[in-house]
Amino acid sequence: MRQSGRPTIKDLASRAGVSKTAVSFAFNSPERISKETYQKIMDIAKELGYVPDPVARGLARRKTQCIGILLPQSIAYVFQNPYITELLRGVGEACEKENYSILVLSPLEGIFTHAVYNAVVDGVLILGAAGDSDVHTVCRQRGLPYVTIDAGFRDDCVNIGIDDEKAAYELAKLLLEAGHRRICVCMLQPLSDTLEASGSSETIRNRCKGIERAMDEYGVDKSQVEYMEIGTSCDSSLDAAHSLLSREKPPTGILCMADVQAYGFYHAVQELGLSIPRDLSIVTFDNLPQSNLLHPKPSAVNQPGFQKGCRAAEELFKLLSAQESQSTMLDCQILNIGSVAPPST
Amino acid sequence: MRQSGRPTIKDLASRAGVSKTAVSFAFNSPERISKETYQKIMDIAKELGYVPDPVARGLARRKTQCIGILLPQSIAYVFQNPYITELLRGVGEACEKENYSILVLSPLEGIFTHAVYNAVVDGVLILGAAGDSDVHTVCRQRGLPYVTIDAGFRDDCVNIGIDDEKAAYELAKLLLEAGHRRICVCMLQPLSDTLEASGSSETIRNRCKGIERAMDEYGVDKSQVEYMEIGTSCDSSLDAAHSLLSREKPPTGILCMADVQAYGFYHAVQELGLSIPRDLSIVTFDNLPQSNLLHPKPSAVNQPGFQKGCRAAEELFKLLSAQESQSTMLDCQILNIGSVAPPST
């Protein structure tokens, strides 16, 4: 028969004069058949170019050896943020140990959760979904185990993250303590075309809380701090930086939600012939390896991106094997390295 | 029945008093059933929490809506190179248009091609495989359409790349023309534990040819150029840079195979209180967006990473729909921006 070109288990079986079962055993539990039959089967398999169909196998054993990673926006956008790459590296590290592959899922047709419906995976990692997102519902409908990353801690699902409130508090304090009052907080603007994701994530909410707590502590009026959504790309943050710094009274302190935003400011400062921290103080989240190139290295919350991804995947694997799993708040430190100084004006 | 917890198409059909076909139509071609049956089916589906199983669906229609991207080394390693991220962004862009997801495949158990056997995909993109790699065989065995990226142009498969020989030639010329003779070429060292991948790729071979052609042209003896395998991470290139620059007679010109390698040199130069291009000239491949942060911006071959990924995916989609597809050599320019000057010593 062999209609679609590729040999099937049946072809191989009849060609080798054995049953389908024997062939199946040869590929899955060789110890259950005799050495000779095994050899014969494998020889003919090679000759025929037979290899078991992963999809059919997946259906039969109810396992695909893949986990999905659900991104909040399009791939082209999200991967402009090197922090995401760090996460992915961590996930990859854990997956390779378990012989799993990673399926990158992004919002299809603008719907955040859409990709989950059709994903051929055993479980899912979810990035930065709001607590009230319906992604939880979707996963449960499909019976998919899932772990969230940077999505806030709640009782009914496993989350890996840091103490964002505290981290943001410390960062804000760094600026306030140095005397800054004209402060701009750079938010992670969601893409406008993925409406569903535009509800601010739990992480962002927590960070804002932390910032406000610091301000209260220093008796600073909330109106003095400006919140600006500048997204997570070098380009958008460069633009934002230029527009901010060209003001008559530009901010003296910048609090970024991501290293990649800080890059824009470093770049702009350079282009304008200014200098950090003399003319502008800046603090940020992430502290990615590549930020070592910046001079001075930005004061930052040291986010363990790699570790986060790794840990999240590990917890997911526990769920997949029906083990207990629980949320983890990873440690992070504040590194005050040299991008903060008292305001000059 | 409903054994595994999740409702199946059969459950839904009997519950709704219709046949399985009707349900299938409701989800796949709603226009083929009456408005009322559709509504009834969808209502009960929602009530039951039914959603079609992607694996079963994949088996039946022989289509998974996924393409794989096969990496030459582990994910944690490969994604240290931001060029790869650029490629991925391009692939993502193309995939989202076609409603495809990306499966990231890395060598399992140290075998480059191993992941391909079990990958639940309709086609594969292959990164930088050597021309004589058996990955071609594997894909053909599985009947998987595939497109290579940066793998050299050959007649029997579709490849997307640039003219590496010429590009490398131009880069080398930049250094030679400025008068450099103590030159170090930074190679992309493969990880030692993936033996299969250690045969140098077509791309590297072509680049070396280009470099040698330039040297011949300038009458420079080949022995004056040093080839050093320093890998593709900030750390490894930083180490290499320090060891090179601390020599008694350090090289005056560096030719990198990737931006990420140049980062290490910029960093080292900074740490040593030296300056580019006064104390060291450097040219490189890639010219990634984030390299704008470097000062001076490195002279480089402008590699269209995003476009490459995008184009490769598009060609693969053509193959998937049985259309004609062909290799493409993308344009690239040499940007001589300011990281090259005559040697000072």
Add this chain to the structure above:
DNA sequence: CTGTTAGCGCATTCAA
């Protein structure tokens, strides 16, 4: 417009 009937390719229980 709707239902019946076969597969899709493989894993696995139960007998032999």
Add this chain to the structure above:
DNA sequence: TTGAATGCGCTAACAG
């Protein structure tokens, strides 16, 4: 040890 039969959940010809 091996083989026949059944099921995984869904799609798609083919009838009705």
